[in-house]
Amino acid sequence: MKTAIISDTHGLLRPEALTAIQGCDLILHAGDIGSPEILDHLSQIAPVQAVRGNNDLELPWAANIPDHLSLDLNGWPTLLIHDIADVPAHLAANTRLIITGHSHKPLIEWRDNRLYLNPGSAGRRRFKLPVTLALLDVRADTLEPQLIHLLP
Incomplete structure (x- = not known):
């Protein structure tokens, strides 16, 4: 299962991000979505699961988005x-x-038998941090994460 993992769009869905996630089976958004249109656009590519970020908490449209999700x-x-x-x-x-x-x-880091994955921010550049998302190939016996840089 090819999974796109995106976060911190803050209302900006870059064309480079849309290109990178084409063909994914599932999209996970790790919060700070910024606007409901982000989720609408993503859902045209694949089913979306999302959580609210700290910047989404006071936005009325995000009231029904959970703070965390446990998934299989x-x-x-x-x-x-x-x-x-x-x-x-x-x-x-x-x-x-x-x-x-x-x-x-x-961040892509194994800690004991757990994979910790932070796709970085796919929205506006913050400081000198990269603009990224992650693709994750989820197989029955392995997880194969890949960080995708959206801007040079």
């Missing part, structure tokens, strides 16, 4: 949450994949 991705117990600081409160013992956003800093 092709047999991989997964936690989707915006801020890594909130992970301990929602982490189940069997969780193998933790997807976060918030920091705008991409």
